[in-house]
Amino acid sequence: MPGQTILLVDDDAAIRMVLNQALSRAGYEVRPTGNISTMWNMVTRGEGDLLVTDVSMPDGNAFDVMPKIRKLRPELPIVVMSAQNTFMTAIRASELGAYEYLPKPFDITEVLAVVGRALAEARRPADAERRAEETENMPLVGRSAAMQDIYRALARLMQTDLTVMITGESGTGKELVARALHNFGKRKNGPFVAINMAAIPRDLIEAELFGHEKGAFTGATSRSSGRFEQAEGGTLFLDEIGDMPMDAQTRLLRVLQEGEYTMVGGRTPIRTDVRIVAATHRDLGQLIRQGLFREDLFYRLNVVPIRLPPLRERIDDVPDLATSFLKDAQREGEPLKIISGDALKLMQQYSWPGNVRELENLVRRLAALYADETISAEIVQNELNLADRTGFSAQAAGVADVTTAIETELARLFAEYEPNLPPPGVYQRVIDKVEVPLISMVLNACGGNQIKAAELLGLNRNTLRKKIRTHGIEIVKHSRQLG
Numbered sequence: 001m002p003g004q005t006i007l008l009v010d011d012d013a014a015i016r017m018v019l020n021q022a023l024s025r026a027g028y029e030v031r032p033t034g035n036i037s038t039m040w041n042m043v044t045r046g047e048g049d050l051l052v053t054d055v056s057m058p059d060g061n062a063f064d065v066m067p068k069i070r071k072l073r074p075e076l077p078i079v080v081m082s083a084q085n086t087f088m089t090a091i092r093a094s095e096l097g098a099y100e101y102l103p104k105p106f107d108i109t110e111v112l113a114v115v116g117r118a119l120a121e122a123r124r125p126a127d128a129e130r131r132a133e134e135t136e137n138m139p140l141v142g143r144s145a146a147m148q149d150i151y152r153a154l155a156r157l158m159q160t161d162l163t164v165m166i167t168g169e170s171g172t173g174k175e176l177v178a179r180a181l182h183n184f185g186k187r188k189n190g191p192f193v194a195i196n197m198a199a200i201p202r203d204l205i206e207a208e209l210f211g212h213e214k215g216a217f218t219g220a221t222s223r224s225s226g227r228f229e230q231a232e233g234g235t236l237f238l239d240e241i242g243d244m245p246m247d248a249q250t251r252l253l254r255v256l257q258e259g260e261y262t263m264v265g266g267r268t269p270i271r272t273d274v275r276i277v278a279a280t281h282r283d284l285g286q287l288i289r290q291g292l293f294r295e296d297l298f299y300r301l302n303v304v305p306i307r308l309p310p311l312r313e314r315i316d317d318v319p320d321l322a323t324s325f326l327k328d329a330q331r332e333g334e335p336l337k338i339i340s341g342d343a344l345k346l347m348q349q350y351s352w353p354g355n356v357r358e359l360e361n362l363v364r365r366l367a368a369l370y371a372d373e374t375i376s377a378e379i380v381q382n383e384l385n386l387a388d389r390t391g392f393s394a395q396a397a398g399v400a401d402v403t404t405a406i407e408t409e410l411a412r413l414f415a416e417y418e419p420n421l422p423p424p425g426v427y428q429r430v431i432d433k434v435e436v437p438l439i440s441m442v443l444n445a446c447g448g449n450q451i452k453a454a455e456l457l458g459l460n461r462n463t464l465r466k467k468i469r470t471h472g473i474e475i476v477k478h479s480r481q482l483g
Helices: 013-025 036-044 062-072 087-095 108-122 125-136 145-157 174-183 202-210 246-258 284-289 295-301 315-331 341-348 355-369 377-397 402-417 426-445 450-457 461-471
Strands: 005-009 029-033 050-054 078-082 100-103 164-167 192-196 235-239 275-280 304-307
Touching: 005 013, 005 036, 013 029, 013 108, 029 036, 036 050, 036 062, 050 062, 050 108, 062 078, 078 087, 078 108, 087 100, 087 145, 100 108, 145 174, 145 304, 164 174, 174 192, 174 235, 174 275, 202 246, 202 461, 246 295, 284 295, 315 341, 315 355, 341 377, 355 377, 355 402, 402 426, 426 450, 426 461, 450 461
Parallel strands: 005 029, 005 050, 050 078, 078 100, 164 275, 164 304, 192 235, 235 275
Antiparallel strands: none
16 A cells, blocks of 8 residues: 555665665655665564565575564565575575565566555455454364474465375374365365275275276176276375285376276276375385385375374464364354363373374363363363273383284274274284284295295295285395394
């Protein structure tokens, strides 16, 4: 808006003069300078309604002082100019909170338009309130530094089709991030299709992914489309990718390389146009070393890695998350509840081994089971003590043996899906988790010799071969002993 003051910082006198004249003709008061120190002095004195600055200056770099400006004057919009014109310069400006980035040379008309928008938005508190309300309605909740990093990464990915690998412990919200990438991205009008590798029998995963023709196998009485076909034009979310068997990994790699696939029992290649987002709570690096995950597939999927922090690393977000879950419960018919300040502090002292999903389950329980309008610290303490006794005490104390490890894993699994039951196939999933590392380590100890490994395991040689094929276990021949 004319009459407002603009701080103009550029060490090129000619550019300062041209911009000064153009902005002055538009009715703005301009205070030009050619160095960072003078600009900083003006900012600290509270001068200016807008800062327009070049990046590289004789006495410093604007990027180095922007964090201090944002802390001192969070309401001051900053427009960054640069002749470097690199992708990283633009990204850096965005990360530091610049309102806009203008590569040099620029059009004066564009500069005036950006200045006008920046000043207008800075003077519209109603818009700020609206944007805050929109943020509250976002699928991802939290204002911690860890989540701000996630938000910035997602913002840069929304208008791309880059393949994304989301890693994080169970219950951290990996599918929510995948859905946010889809719902706010360029493919939002297409389908979002999710498939959990851990919830599907291993011998059916390829048919689930790529579909099958009639007669492809026993029971295939008609043609059936796969998840790739269902996700055409949209996003395919491959959850728990670390549980994908080796044969399916090979086929998936071919799809990513060639952009086409064939149905199980089919011969005609089918072109595919989907964005792949994968997720896992497992250490894929370790699986690669064990021969359980293809390294070349990992690099195809890990184009943009996003690590979701466990809730214990973003404990400041617990109050916002709890409030959000209470609002969800209220929308579903539960009476309005609030959690006392002392109760929230108590919740922030808990380690949350089940992460955000465990917190959501707790809040839903509090909303449904307690008549009090205000949830007290005593109520929360009782619930957290119960969680420790029934689910995670073994984990906190350290796993002592295989039996305890299995009990801990099952407790985590049932807590993850509470109040519902996990998908069918719990027995086989637990057996697979024990059997795969067991066979891999014994083969490793026997230098890849299957006869010795079968004898050590107490298995028939044919049975061992079948299990190696079923699990896609890679045999590495070397001489190494367990120790």
